[in-house]
Amino acid sequence: MTEGRHARQLHLMRAASVLGITVHDRMPELGVDLVVYRHGGRSVPVLEGRYDHELRARDFFLTEDKHTTKLLLREAGFTTPRGFAFAFSDSTSSDDGVDLPRLAAFAAEAYAALTAHHADVAASVAPVVAKPRAGMRGDAVRMDLVTAAAVAEHIAERRHLFRSWIVEEQVDGKDLRLQLVDGELIAACVREPASVTGDGRTPLAELIEEHRAAVTAANPDNQLIVDAETQALVRAQGLGLDDVPATDRVVRLKRTANLAKGGVAVDVTSSLHPDFGPWAASVAELFGTRILAIDALCVTPRDPPTAATILEVNTAPEWVHHTFSREGTHDIATRVLRSWFDL
Template sequence: MRKRNKKLTLPYLTRLIIKLAPKVGAKVVVEGEWGIVAQIIYRNGIVRSLRMYSLDLNHIASSDIARDKDYAKFFMQKKGYPVAEGRTIFEDNWSKVVKSKRTISYGLSYAKRLGFPVIVKPNSKSQGAGVCLSWNIGEVRRAFLEVFKGDKVAIIERYLPGNDYRIVVLGKEIISAYKRIPLSVTGDGQHSILSLLKQKQRLFSAQKRDTQINFNDLRIKIKLHHQGYSFRTILPKNHKIHLLDNANLSTGGDAIDVTNTIHPGFCKIAVNLTRDMGLRMAGVDIMVTRGDITKDPKCCDYYIIEINAAPGLDHYVTTGLKQRKIVEAMYLKILKALGKKD
């Protein structure tokens, strides 16, 4: 039997489960070489599994559908939830396998029909990977090629900007809700944008937040270009700019907690959607294009960005002690539920 490498840095959720397991009479056995997977063993003999952010809480097929953005959009739209207009585009070789003509050339024509800018993103990636706002045909083509380096299917959608929120649901309960702000820097009149970005990375490290800003991210350079800036630009004091168009915390975004101010109508939408997608726990991402999440949804315009069956909360917990306590209380509930026989 391999011993666990004591120098191995375990994922946040694994560390948390190890901390909480004794409170429910369970022990945790972690695979020793990589630390990505573990088993939770209860006194009554029940064994549950853990892999990164995924626990034995949601059914596998429902989780797989949620992970596939196109399939998830189909079922959400079928149930009457608003989603952004869009299509799937296939990598050339994969298009032959699935016998579809929706290749890059089709995607470029479709982009013109939608009107620029458009969103291009991978179908099966998470944490904001590869999500790109494209302003012209050249950028759309380049975005597709980037997506196809790691995914056979891309999604192109109409760009509908607004206030971006993540609502975490467990059963019929809202665990947390927060507004997500894209990666940004604020000028001080002295340092370049690149220097400010490096300062932000050091701040993340000091907060023990494992976000790694990709300084070579083409999306950042494109975003700067469209604002008339470069990495060398020195911003005026107190002038704030965004460097990405997606607001995921994993790509350097910030969170503003709205758990206590979210309107009950949006709570109901998130809980119902989680149930309708066959999930017990989910992160529901909602874009409110008119109004905000504190108001009655009937008085707002909004759409569902996506639903995540394994919402990573490791970045959220770094935003404050209150948030850390919320997450720990949630996973203690989950551990208790997992310890009961099916």
């Protein structure tokens, strides 16, 4: 049964059969993507291929709260983006405007504070990021906000989806994902926002459809959707969906590099600076989970991590993209199973 099943779980099930681990699929009877893996007298229940038996609620909810995670990392000496948190009142419904003046005031103060160091540049061109304080897969994340009003508008339009928000400085750099198992850095990739490259013959709409099909074929959990963000980006590049991009012209389709929205993972494990290993391990020590991923920004993965900025930490990470990343792939499923069963 694959309907409703996450790609992570499928990879784990296949790897388990090779390792001689018994697979007890509970999805047919329960209707949820739950599998119990058994070997050597030990049972490991796994939900959706990433929520495992050792994941403590404390660590999961701590890292789900991106603002608290950043505070913890900063106290430990790591670099994180400067940011401010905002929460709508409990009494605020999705339809009323009780908190909107307070939101506008917060956005003005946060934007002014985050862009103050751009004193020699017009404040209207200093970008910031607004995102949910606890969100996944890049939902409602908006980059390149260049006015306080734009910050407030973005949050206000989505206040029915998320109650708590972060506004933080936008840091330039490569979007680096580091995957750890048992405190060891085992895979690294740079994630690139969804884009297509013109060939001088094919309309943009067809290029997008080809990319969408490739993304979904690699991981059915990921989808490239031509939404308002995509349409605005295309227009900003002087194109329409029926236009034919010139040969080798790269057309950007998303602002963020989330793979769930059509981004691409490029493996950099072999070229990663060796200092990233102990650096990432010291991050993992703060959370104490076997499986951990770090999202960071860096100038280049070849440089030491001293200048890297940590965006967030994931104790229940999406790891399957390492199995289809460009320039190199990794069998994360086998490594995870070996960790659980001490194989």
